[in-house]
Amino acid sequence: MPEIRNMTLNFGPQHPAAHGVLRLILEMDGEVIERADPHIGLLHRATEKLAESKPFNQSIGYMDRLDYVSMMCNEHAYVMAIERLLGITPPVRAQYIRVMFDEITRVLNHLMWLGAHGLDIGAMTVFLYCFREREDLMDCYEAVSGTRMHATYYRPGGVYRDLPERMPQYEASKFRSAAEVKDLNANRQGSMLDFIEDFANRFPACVDEYETLLTDNRIWKQRTVDIGIVTPERALALGFTGPMLRGSGIAWDMRKKQPYEVYADLDFDIPVGTNGDCYDRYLVRIEEMRQSAHIIAQCVKWLKANPGPVIIDDHKLTPPTRGEMKGDMESLIHHFKLFTEGYCVPAGEVYAAVEHPKGEFGIWLVSDGANKPYRLKARAPGFAHLSAMNELATGHMLADVVAIIGTMDIVFGEIDR
Amino acid sequence: MNEWLLAQAPFLPPSVAAVMVILFKIVLIVAPLMGCVAYLTLAERKVIGYMQVRLGPNRVSLLGLDFLRGWGQPIADALKLMTKEIIVPSGANKFLFLAAPIIALAPALAAWAVVPFGAEMTLANINAGLLYILALTSLGVYGIIIAGWASNSKYAFLGAMRSAAQIVSYEIAMGFALVCVLVAAGSLNLGEIVEAQRGNVLTWFWLPLFPMWLIYFISGVAETNRAPFDVSEGESEIVAGFHVEYAGMAFALFFLAEYANMILIAGLTAVLFFGGWLSPLPASWGDWPFIGALVGDGIHWFLIKLSFFLFCFLWFRATFPRYRYDQIMRLGWKVFLPITIVWIVVTATAVVLELPPWFDRA
Numbered sequence: 159m160p161e162i163r164n165m166t167l168n169f170g171p172q173h174p175a176a177h178g179v180l181r182l183i184l185e186m187d188g189e190v191i192e193r194a195d196p197h198i199g200l201l202h203r204a205t206e207k208l209a210e211s212k213p214f215n216q217s218i219g220y221m222d223r224l225d226y227v228s229m230m231c232n233e234h235a236y237v238m239a240i241e242r243l244l245g246i247t248p249p250v251r252a253q254y255i256r257v258m259f260d261e262i263t264r265v266l267n268h269l270m271w272l273g274a275h276g277l278d279i280g281a282m283t284v285f286l287y288c289f290r291e292r293e294d295l296m297d298c299y300e301a302v303s304g305t306r307m308h309a310t311y312y313r314p315g316g317v318y319r320d321l322p323e324r325m326p327q328y329e330a331s332k333f334r335s336a337a338e339v340k341d342l343n344a345n346r347q348g349s350m351l352d353f354i355e356d357f358a359n360r361f362p363a364c365v366d367e368y369e370t371l372l373t374d375n376r377i378w379k380q381r382t383v384d385i386g387i388v389t390p391e392r393a394l395a396l397g398f399t400g401p402m403l404r405g406s407g408i409a410w411d412m413r414k415k416q417p418y419e420v421y422a423d424l425d426f427d428i429p430v431g432t433n434g435d436c437y438d439r440y441l442v443r444i445e446e447m448r449q450s451a452h453i454i455a456q457c458v459k460w461l462k463a464n465p466g467p468v469i470i471d472d473h474k475l476t477p478p479t480r481g482e483m484k485g486d487m488e489s490l491i492h493h494f495k496l497f498t499e500g501y502c503v504p505a506g507e508v509y510a511a512v513e514h515p516k517g518e519f520g521i522w523l524v525s526d527g528a529n530k531p532y533r534l535k536a537r538a539p540g541f542a543h544l545s546a547m548n549e550l551a552t553g554h555m556l557a558d559v560v561a562i563i564g565t566m567d568i569v570f571g572e573i574d575r
Numbered sequence: 576m577n578e579w580l581l582a583q584a585p586f587l588p589p590s591v592a593a594v595m596v597i598l599f600k601i602v603l604i605v606a607p608l609m610g611c612v613a614y615l616t617l618a619e620r621k622v623i624g625y626m627q628v629r630l631g632p633n634r635v636s637l638l639g640l641d642f643l644r645g646w647g648q649p650i651a652d653a654l655k656l657m658t659k660e661i662i663v664p665s666g667a668n669k670f671l672f673l674a675a676p677i678i679a680l681a682p683a684l685a686a687w688a689v690v691p692f693g694a695e696m697t698l699a700n701i702n703a704g705l706l707y708i709l710a711l712t713s714l715g716v717y718g719i720i721i722a723g724w725a726s727n728s729k730y731a732f733l734g735a736m737r738s739a740a741q742i743v744s745y746e747i748a749m750g751f752a753l754v755c756v757l758v759a760a761g762s763l764n765l766g767e768i769v770e771a772q773r774g775n776v777l778t779w780f781w782l783p784l785f786p787m788w789l790i791y792f793i794s795g796v797a798e799t800n801r802a803p804f805d806v807s808e809g810e811s812e813i814v815a816g817f818h819v820e821y822a823g824m825a826f827a828l829f830f831l832a833e834y835a836n837m838i839l840i841a842g843l844t845a846v847l848f849f850g851g852w853l854s855p856l857p858a859s860w861g862d863w864p865f866i867g868a869l870v871g872d873g874i875h876w877f878l879i880k881l882s883f884f885l886f887c888f889l890w891f892r893a894t895f896p897r898y899r900y901d902q903i904m905r906l907g908w909k910v911f912l913p914i915t916i917v918w919i920v921v922t923a924t925a926v927v928l929e930l931p932p933w934f935d936r937a
Contacts, residue, residue: 173814189901278811279897280896283627285627377895377896380898380899381898
């Protein structure tokens with residue numbers, strides 16, 4: 159009689175639910191997972207090594223490309239690490255702008271996650287609903303930085319420039335009449351802050367709309383409740399952070415526990431789950447979106463009332479304005495030095511972490527006093543989450559693996575770096 | 576119609592003429608059906624598109640006309656699929672691999688033979704129509720199993736296993752639902768089942784057999800492997816399931832089979848529970864001049880009802896997440912099967928008691 163063996167299934171890297179380039183070796187008994195072995199490294203771009211050979215500011219753009227759905231949060235950890243080594247503090251307005259864009263990024267990330275998670279479980283309409291709102295936030299990115307994804311907007315000492323006075327507008331085309339375009343542009347007539355304020359006000363209703371499709375849906379609940387349960391103890395032991403940890407009921411959030419920028423002055427809540435299953439993590443992230451909208455509204459209010467500088471006025475670290483450069487020799491020298499050599503950072507090492515949408519994203523930076531890092535290490539939350547794949551998936555069915563990958567909110571840019 | 580058609584070719588021997596007439600009728604059914612399938616794909620993309628705040632196909636036009644933008648899409652798709660190479664994976668059983676799409680499509684088309692489009696509009700008005708339908712819809716699963724097996728791919732294999740288990744389970748609930756219909760109508764002939772529902776909207780079988788209607792339609796969605804029961808395709812789990820290795824026309828045949836089955840299930844729901852070609856409006860209105868033909872019974876009512884159920888298929892797909900394979904099994908065996916068995920008893924009792932207004936005419 160032939161020996162009975164488990165079936166080995168090569169799941170990915172070209173798989174619609176692999177969220178990029180995840181390769182899972184699944185050992186299955188029928189449809190039940192016996193062992194799940196994630197293989198990583200297919201998106202390795204040596205970001206950490208590249209950063210060692212460039213002046214500090216030139217690596218900001220690489221940070222965007224780590225977790226490419228929450229771009230500015232990655233930048234934030236990096237510039238915070240540099241600022242701590244330099245011992246500088248950005249102006250308060252810059253801090254508010256950063257917090258506002260961190261939360262915009264959180265909403266962007268969670269919308270992407272919700273859409274992809276829904277799509278994994280087969281609810282495809284949520285995906286497009288989410289992208290409708292994402293589009294508006296992408297426009298905010300574009301308005302402030304000129305690019306929709308990889309913004310490179312934060313700088314050590316502040317942000318690249320102040321918020322613009324106007325939003326990009328839709329234009330009429332063969333497929334979109336002038337009247338439709340007028341409707342689309344209705345909330346883009348004022349400044350960018352007006353647009354964001356409008357967004358923060360209408361966004362909770364959008365979240366309600368996603369929830370009508372999912373939260374009480376019997377199939378959605380059957381697919382997520384009691385799937386991939388993590389106990390609080392295990393979640394801590396596995397190094398979970400962010401919604402993965404809060405879903406298990408531990409109210410750990412860097413914004414509250416180790417407040418950075420102006421989070422201490424803002425009013426928001428930390429949602430936690432009770433069972434630590436996929437459904438709880440879904441609820442946590444949904445509530446986080448609502449809280450983010452609340453934080454954004456507070457930031458908009460403050461920013462409207464308090465104009466001021468958005469970057470420190472130290473031209474050893476930040477470039478002078480174009481106008482100054484044209485008429486002032488010293489400014490020209492500053493500019494030239496800054497964009498060729500960069501600036502030197504005192505020797506030392508620092509770890510700066512932010513509450514990234516996926517968890518604790520940290521940058522450990524070692525400087526030997528040169529104009530580029532001696533060593534840079536990014537702590538990616540997704541890496542710890544993915545490590546728990548085997549533990550979460552064992553005993554579940556193939557379809558649940560997809561739900562678990564979805565609930566982890568995996569992005570390979572940060573895991574492979 | 577038969578006599579008229581036979582009279583057109585007096586020079587042919589009668590036996591040949593009879594075959595020609597049947598072939599002509601088959602073409603008359605299959606050609607529009609294929610057209611419907613093609614445009615159902617467009618309708619699906621458009622309907623789901625609008626449900627998902629996007630536009631759907633709007634580029635390929637017909638004859639360069641602006642208002643027909645998007646209407647050329649099915650034709651473009653068909654051309655693309657026809658010119659693509661059919662790749663047979665290494666290690667696949669070539670004969671079975673190529674036979675499977677045909678095995679899947681043939682029953683989906685053959686089942687249309689007994690569907691009554693109107694009072695006298697049936698290709699084969701046989702007395703065991705319902706049984707024939709039941710037999711042919713079960714055959715379709717062989718195409719899927721063979722495709723999954725012959726592909727020599729683990730994803731296809733998983734899809735085939737899921738599909739086989741799912742269709743076998745839902746076949747039972749579906750069969751019992753149909754038993755209720757035949758008990759209520761007292762006939763297996765689809766035309767007579769429609770006639771048994773004559774009266775008004777409330778005498779159609781959807782009301783006395785309400786749970787059976789729901790179960791039949793849901794089982795129908797499951798039988799055609801449509802969302803939320805599309806685990807055998809499960810694009811996010813097993814990529815495309817049983818047809819993951821297929822390309823070109825071989826893939827298109829599976830596609831045609833799935834959509835032909837969808838139309839069939841929608842049509843059967845209309846026939847069995849919604850009075851087929853019967854008009855929902857009062858019968859006396861049918862005597863009105865000019866619009867009487869529209870108001871009265873006719874094929875257009877059948878098509879309207881069919882279209883509504885087709886729309887429901889698309890609606891479900893845009894709304895629901897996908898069930899897990901074991902949850903589908905649980906729903907089939909632990910929920911639908913008991914309900915159908917109970918309702919058979921209820922229906923039988925009602926028929927024996929000649930319960931008005933549905934069963935008092937027997």
